[in-house]
Structure formats: C-alpha cells, structure tokens
Amino acid sequence: MSYVVQNWRTDMEIFNEKIVRMIRLYLSGVISEEERQELERWIQESERNRRFFEEMKEEGRFAEEFPEFCRIDMEKGWRRFEQQILPNRWSLWKQVLRYAAVIAVPVAIGLSVWLLNQGEKKGSPVVSEAIEPGQVKAMLVLPGGTTLALKDMKQKEIEVGEGLKATQTSAGLVYDTGIDEKEEKLQYSMLKIPRGGEFHLTLSDGTNIILNSATNLKYPVRFGREERRVYLEGEAYFEVKKDSTRPFCVEIEGMQVQVYGTSFNVNARKGEDVQTILVEGEVGIKLPNSMKEYMLSPGKLAHFDRGTGKVQIKSVNVQQYVAWTKGIFTFEEESLEQIMNTLSLWYDVDVFYQTESVKQLHFSGHLGRYKEIQDILGAITEATGVKFTIKERIIIVTK
Known part of the structure; x- marks a missing residue:
C-alpha cells in the first residue's frame, strides 16, 4: 500500500506505507535495529528519499519540539480533528491527512502541525491558572x-x-x-x-x-x-x-x-x-x-x-x-491513570476522576516534558474526547 503526502514546501509525493511506518518509528525512538538498517538503505537509494526523510524530521518538528501524537481511539480522534480544525481548510488536506491518519497517526500530526497552529485549540482544558513544568x-x-x-x-x-x-x-x-x-x-x-x-x-x-x-x-x-x-x-x-x-x-x-x-x-x-x-x-x-x-x-x-x-x-x-532524561515523556499503550500519575509528579498536581472508567483508556505517544501541562492534556482530549478542568493545582478528569 502507498499513501500521498503533501506539505507546504514540497510537491505531492507518493511513498510506501512500510517506509512511512519506519520513519514514524525512527522519529518516535522505538525503531528496531533491523528496521533502522532497512530505512537507511532506502534513504541512500535516491536524493529524493533523503530529502523527504530530512524534511520529515525538520517540518514534523518531532526532534525539536516533540509535538504530541497518539493512536488511541483513532477514528474518534479523527472525527474530532475533522470537526474542529479542518472545515475551513483545503479539501485536499482533509483527504491526505485522513488517509495518513489510518496509516500512521504520528506522521499525520507531524505534517499537520502547521494547520493546527493556525486554528483555535478547542481541545485545550479549562484552566484557572497556568501550570508550569518541573x-x-x-x-x-x-x-x-x-x-x-x-x-x-x-x-x-x-x-x-x-x-x-x-x-x-x-x-x-x-x-x-x-x-x-x-x-x-x-x-x-x-x-x-x-x-x-x-x-x-x-x-x-x-x-x-x-x-x-x-x-x-x-x-x-x-x-x-x-x-x-x-x-x-x-x-x-x-x-x-x-x-x-x-x-x-x-x-x-x-x-x-x-x-x-x-x-x-x-x-x-x-x-x-x-x-x-x-x-x-x-x-x-x-x-x-x-x-x-x-x-x-x-x-x-x-x-x-x-x-x-x-x-x-x-x-x-x-x-x-530513559527518554525522560532527554526532555521527553514516552508512553507505549499506558493507561490514562498511569500517564496522569507520571504527569502529577512532574507538574506537582493532584488528579481527581469524576468518571472512573476513563482510567483504563490506553494512550501511546511522545510528549514534550517541558511543555505546559495544558498542551499535553489538550492532545489527549483531541484524541480521546476525555475532558480536563484545572482548578488551582487539581486536574479534574471527565468523559
């Protein structure tokens, strides 16, 4: 299977799904040695491949800003993204990102970060005060x-x-x-x-x-x-x-x-x-x-x-x-309760669940450790529909 990628600097390109998956794993820091070698061979095959790989690293901003991404409740997350961000964007972007989301959500979010930055962040939690990282x-x-x-x-x-x-x-x-x-x-x-x-x-x-x-x-x-x-x-x-x-x-x-x-x-x-x-x-x-x-x-x-x-x-x-020592939270199929326990220690907040069932939702993604907690909670909301309200230093979680 192949998929189409287009960004604001390059023309439309078609790349194999397997290559996209390996780039995603590379950017996520979880690629195996065998996959890494295969990816390196593909990069060396042509200047076009090398250029695409370099642009993915730069324009996706994974290495510099570690933008939030996840793969829980993919269809629900996409529907929320479609409803809140895309109605006023190009129909081509809608088609490209929907297809890419099914293949590799982190890649799709990396490519769409520019559009996200242009739109209103409706998934952001309700806050009474900004909570800074540790x-x-x-x-x-x-x-x-x-x-x-x-x-x-x-x-x-x-x-x-x-x-x-x-x-x-x-x-x-x-x-x-x-x-x-x-x-x-x-x-x-x-x-x-x-x-x-x-x-x-x-x-x-x-x-x-x-x-x-x-x-x-x-x-x-x-x-x-x-x-x-x-x-x-x-x-x-x-x-x-x-x-x-x-x-x-x-x-x-x-x-x-x-x-x-x-x-x-x-x-x-x-x-x-x-x-x-x-x-x-x-x-x-x-x-x-x-x-x-x-x-x-x-x-x-x-x-x-x-x-x-x-x-x-x-x-x-x-x-x-060990990603935490480099300024990154790395979650692999962790429950929302485990993730919130980690965040509560780093941001020095307490967590209260109004809906107990949300504790068992599972989430995977890489999140910047030095971002404000509102950014991280907003990413989880966009993907799952779970809502967060911050009152003083207490995070209230609802469905």
Whole structure:
C-alpha cells in the first residue's frame, strides 16, 4: 500500500506505507535495529528519499519540539480533528491527512502541525491558572542535619562536610573528588527531589546521576576504599564511573543493583514494583537472603515484584525508559491513570476522576516534558474526547 503526502514546501509525493511506518518509528525512538538498517538503505537509494526523510524530521518538528501524537481511539480522534480544525481548510488536506491518519497517526500530526497552529485549540482544558513544568530544584540534607534549598541558593560553593566541599551549577551539584580513608566514619548526605523537580548530581567518584521528581538519594559525601554504596527511593538514571577496586551498589528496599561500570535507569518508587533498565555495561540484581544474582545485558529490563519477591527479565527498547532524561515523556499503550500519575509528579498536581472508567483508556505517544501541562492534556482530549478542568493545582478528569 502507498499513501500521498503533501506539505507546504514540497510537491505531492507518493511513498510506501512500510517506509512511512519506519520513519514514524525512527522519529518516535522505538525503531528496531533491523528496521533502522532497512530505512537507511532506502534513504541512500535516491536524493529524493533523503530529502523527504530530512524534511520529515525538520517540518514534523518531532526532534525539536516533540509535538504530541497518539493512536488511541483513532477514528474518534479523527472525527474530532475533522470537526474542529479542518472545515475551513483545503479539501485536499482533509483527504491526505485522513488517509495518513489510518496509516500512521504520528506522521499525520507531524505534517499537520502547521494547520493546527493556525486554528483555535478547542481541545485545550479549562484552566484557572497556568501550570508550569518541573524545574531544577532539590533539598540537600547535610551530614549534620542542616537542610539547604538548592533551588534558591546563590552561592556556588557549599561546605558539605568536615573539610569537604561541592560546587553548585545551573543543573545540579558536583562533589569534590577523593576517597575517605576512614570508612567507619563515612559522612552521609541526602538529596530530596520534590514533586515538580529534577536534579543532576556528580558524586565524589565521578559518577553522574539524574534524579527524577519525588526521589530521594542517600550517599556518602566521599566513598570509602572498599565499595561505593548509595540508597535510592524514586527514579534515577546512573552513569557509573568505572572502578574495578570499588564496586558500586544501589540499595533499594527489598533488593540491590550491583554495578560493574555502566549506564542504567532505576524506577523504585515507594509502594510500586522496581524496574531496572540497562543501557550499556553490566549490572546484577540481588535479593536479600539469596545467593542468586540476575545478570542484565544492554537492552534488558529486570522487573522486581515487591509482593512475590520474584524477578523477571525481558528485552525492551531502552529509549522508552530513559527518554525522560532527554526532555521527553514516552508512553507505549499506558493507561490514562498511569500517564496522569507520571504527569502529577512532574507538574506537582493532584488528579481527581469524576468518571472512573476513563482510567483504563490506553494512550501511546511522545510528549514534550517541558511543555505546559495544558498542551499535553489538550492532545489527549483531541484524541480521546476525555475532558480536563484545572482548578488551582487539581486536574479534574471527565468523559
């Protein structure tokens, strides 16, 4: 099957459905290696193909602005789009985008973003105040118990322990390097990232950590000679500095992640199961009272069920789980309830459902993490018909 694409700079083109699907997967960051190679071969076949691919990246604005897209309730979403946006547009656009929507909704929305920007955003939620996205902020608890609000601090150098200092930057905190030779007297600090916050931390060994909202991390101001151990509750992305003489370990309630110099993401929010996703390197999952270690290779996810104490390992597209570190929300067939839980932490809002059934609607899409929440909710409304009302910092969801 083929479909027609037309935008405001190029003439009408006809492209194969499979190519469109692979471009969509590429732009979404979920393309497989085999599909990526096939797409690259197609791009290299002709200048026309290469030009089209480049224009899709630029004009679709996926890479720059990550416009909202989804594929839930496709026909209903299209009817709403048709009724609200297209009546005053060219009939050719209506035919092209309707056909493209059936094939690849994200591509259609990427191509139609110009038209959307020209029309009134009738799907936007009713709001009483603008709600901004999260920002860099944290509370630092020093070894002596003193608490500092890092967001509001103007000084660049902070005394974090006896004779120890760290430097505050625009993104986070960088500790001075060094080893504590007296391991029995390790000094611990704790970073508390509130709802609506994120933070970058560089530990004394050079390990880089990005902490998501509603996350706590306890760590030594300086590590000892034998090991490097930190304690996590929440979500964090680690890039561990290699050191064969001092293993790195992330302690989580009910389990631990043994690290062998690597990049990985851990989601260990209180009361939820733990997910460990390996980007590169090698990690092992250890459980209390067990000698067994579950080894992960890149591209693997370990799911720890806190209730049963069991670990399951599967292959995943890691970008789906680490996209938040690059400013993107990535949802793949997630329920509206799961999505709203994620948004509530990042935007520091509460959610109230007037219609319980909407919790089970499923949604897939990539959404810009630094957009105002009204933009994201508007995209969901356009696709599903679910309505949102924002009163102060409470989102009311109705059908």
